[in-house]
Amino acid sequence: MADMTIIVTGSSGLLGSALVKSLRNDGARVVRLVRRAPRDDDESCWDPAKGVVDPAVLEGAEAVVHLAGAGIGDRRWSDEHKREVVRSRVEGTRTLVGALTALAARPAALLSGSAIGFYGDTGDLAVDESAPAGTGFLAQEVVVPWEAETAPAEEAGIRVVRLRTGLVLSGQGGMLSRLLPVFKLGLGAPLGSGRQYWSWISIDDWVLAVRHILKNPEISGPVNLTAPEPVTNAEFTKALGAALHRPTMPIAVPGFALRTVIGGFAEEGVLTGQRVLPRRLLESGYTFRHTHLNEALAAVL
Numbered sequence: 001m002a003d004m005t006i007i008v009t010g011s012s013g014l015l016g017s018a019l020v021k022s023l024r025n026d027g028a029r030v031v032r033l034v035r036r037a038p039r040d041d042d043e044s045c046w047d048p049a050k051g052v053v054d055p056a057v058l059e060g061a062e063a064v065v066h067l068a069g070a071g072i073g074d075r076r077w078s079d080e081h082k083r084e085v086v087r088s089r090v091e092g093t094r095t096l097v098g099a100l101t102a103l104a105a106r107p108a109a110l111l112s113g114s115a116i117g118f119y120g121d122t123g124d125l126a127v128d129e130s131a132p133a134g135t136g137f138l139a140q141e142v143v144v145p146w147e148a149e150t151a152p153a154e155e156a157g158i159r160v161v162r163l164r165t166g167l168v169l170s171g172q173g174g175m176l177s178r179l180l181p182v183f184k185l186g187l188g189a190p191l192g193s194g195r196q197y198w199s200w201i202s203i204d205d206w207v208l209a210v211r212h213i214l215k216n217p218e219i220s221g222p223v224n225l226t227a228p229e230p231v232t233n234a235e236f237t238k239a240l241g242a243a244l245h246r247p248t249m250p251i252a253v254p255g256f257a258l259r260t261v262i263g264g265f266a267e268e269g270v271l272t273g274q275r276v277l278p279r280r281l282l283e284s285g286y287t288f289r290h291t292h293l294n295e296a297l298a299a300v301l
């Protein structure tokens, strides 16, 4: 990784900030594309919505990791927020890919953010990267069009990897941080049926897996970033309670209550799920640091 120049978008987010720190610790030069005025030479301003990015910054970089997009599960799904979730991803990816394909000296690799929401609700069926897109807003209106925007980069000969990320476990943000206050009070409970699968990955493994993908030029196409042992929401609830040494409630939170409080995200982000296997990562020789949920929770909490 040392001596590589890597461009990162969405670098102020949960995943971007952890990745940037790790790459810089390893001696890589990281240039962050930011949506505000740059603060130093390692930042460059872009406006993903207006198609503005400085081609001189992209020229000569070895790789681009594109993570920008409006938060999916951090607020109620109003029609306006849903439009922003889609628009920020589709337009941002289009802006970046348009600039990359127009370069004379293109980066070798584009690792573009995506999500296991691609697979829709898989029920008990375990899926890998060969599974087709599912149904619903997240799959059909967010992830499919978001991934499709990377196609011109592939056609231009850039190695494109679509980072189909699962539920990232971190003590610094994301879904786990939202669950922690409730579980610390001993009020954690299964959500809905509790049988829906949550395909998790520790933040350490997410960063290490992205670094593995950067270093291995034979990896391209969709890659699931999830641990090899997804669990049901009921199992997740038990494990999180145990990790915090707190009891959990014997009665599940009913689906209708979650739909009322959280809105549309409850259905697709919480009450249904995906049972996803990281086939491409394992086949390419990646060794997970945290295979079991208990180890991962102990590490991140």
Ligand SMILES: NC(=O)c1ccc[n+]([C@@H]2O[C@H](COP(=O)([O-])OP(=O)(O)OC[C@H]3O[C@@H](n4cnc5c(N)ncnc54)[C@H](OP(=O)(O)O)[C@@H]3O)[C@@H](O)[C@H]2O)c1
Binding pocket: 009, 010, 011, 012, 013, 014, 015, 016, 033, 034, 035, 048, 067, 068, 069, 070, 071, 072, 084, 088, 092, 113, 114, 115, 116, 165, 166, 167, 168, 169, 174, 175
């Ligand atoms: N965390 C997870 O569990 C998870 C799971 C599946 C998929 N993902 C995907 O992985 C990517 C990174 O996740 P994350 O958890 O790091 O997300 P995050 O914490 O919400 O950060 C996303 C970053 O995108 C930029 N951004 C925010 N709103 C934007 C907008 N309207 N237009 C353009 N850029 C915007 C911001 O960076 P700047 O202010 O620096 O531009 C923000 O820090 C996201 O696309 C997310 O959907 C995450």
